[in-house]
Amino acid sequence: MQKYTLTMRLLHWFMAILILGLIATGWYMEGIPRDAPNKYDLYSWHKSFGLTLFLLVLVRFIVRITSKRPSLSEKMPSWEKQLSRAGHFFLYLLMFFVPLSGIIMSDAGGHPLNFFFTSFDILVTDKKLASIGADFHAILPYVLLGIVVLHLFGVLKHKFIDKDPELDVLKKML
Ligand code: HEM
Numbered sequence: 291m292q293k294y295t296l297t298m299r300l301l302h303w304f305m306a307i308l309i310l311g312l313i314a315t316g317w318y319m320e321g322i323p324r325d326a327p328n329k330y331d332l333y334s335w336h337k338s339f340g341l342t343l344f345l346l347v348l349v350r351f352i353v354r355i356t357s358k359r360p361s362l363s364e365k366m367p368s369w370e371k372q373l374s375r376a377g378h379f380f381l382y383l384l385m386f387f388v389p390l391s392g393i394i395m396s397d398a399g400g401h402p403l404n405f406f407f408t409s410f411d412i413l414v415t416d417k418k419l420a421s422i423g424a425d426f427h428a429i430l431p432y433v434l435l436g437i438v439v440l441h442l443f444g445v446l447k448h449k450f451i452d453k454d455p456e457l458d459v460l461k462k463m464l
């Protein structure tokens with residue numbers, strides 16, 4: 291079975307870990323009361339890794355359109371092919387808009403962006419824009435998580451229910 295290129299595989303797994311970590315830290319940070327002394331401890335890490343993910347998704351778009359990808363098995367029913375393509379499309383869309391909404395929420399809200407040892411601004415302060423960013427950033431990460439769960443079910447279905455090595459898509463990503 292043809293595999294995804296090594297670059298695509300490394301990006302897939304590194305970004306998957308990063309995203310799950312960002313959802314966990316974001317959810318944890320959000321739950322801390324505003325006046326608690328540890329409220330902002332993780333913010334700069336969340337923003338730094340969130341920006342890293344945003345840069346990586348741009349790299350991944352380019353790598354994806356310029357590298358050869360394994361095709362879906364002829365044996366796969368067409369509804370499954372369509373579902374898989376739609377799922378991947380929404381995963382890419384959300385990997386772009388989740389960090390973008392975080393960037394807009396923070397930067398337009400007057401809080402600088404952190405990137406590990408440095409911090410900077412790219413947007414002028416605009417509270418209305420920041421609140422739109424915040425509304426999206428409060429929902430989209432969990433929509434992404436929901437699609438990741440469906441994505442995982444799809445992979446597991448091919449592995450454990452179909453029990454046909456030709457349909458075992460996981461091998462393409464390992
Ligand atoms: C894929 C990347 C990212 C993921 C998966 C993610 C995920 C999350 C989640 C799940 C929350 C909690 C939302 C809630 O329950 O209301 C959150 C909050 C937050 N995120 Fe992100 N985030 C990402 C990128 C970013 C970026 C790039 C920034 C800013 C540069 C950022 C800044 C924030 C801030 C400031 C909060 C607010 C916490 C609070 O309200 O106390 N995030 N994020």
Ligand code: HEM
Nearest residue numbers: 305306309310354378381382438441442445459460462463
């Ligand atoms: C945050 C978590 C994840 C994200 C955002 C994600 C995203 C994606 C995307 C966008 C693709 C399509 C690649 C392309 O054609 O360019 C993909 C493929 C794939 N992913 Fe994930 N993934 C995640 C987690 C996982 C997990 C946990 C597994 C399995 C345990 C997994 C297994 C696979 C496999 C096997 C493929 C290839 C599917 C095929 O070509 O038919 N992914 N993933």
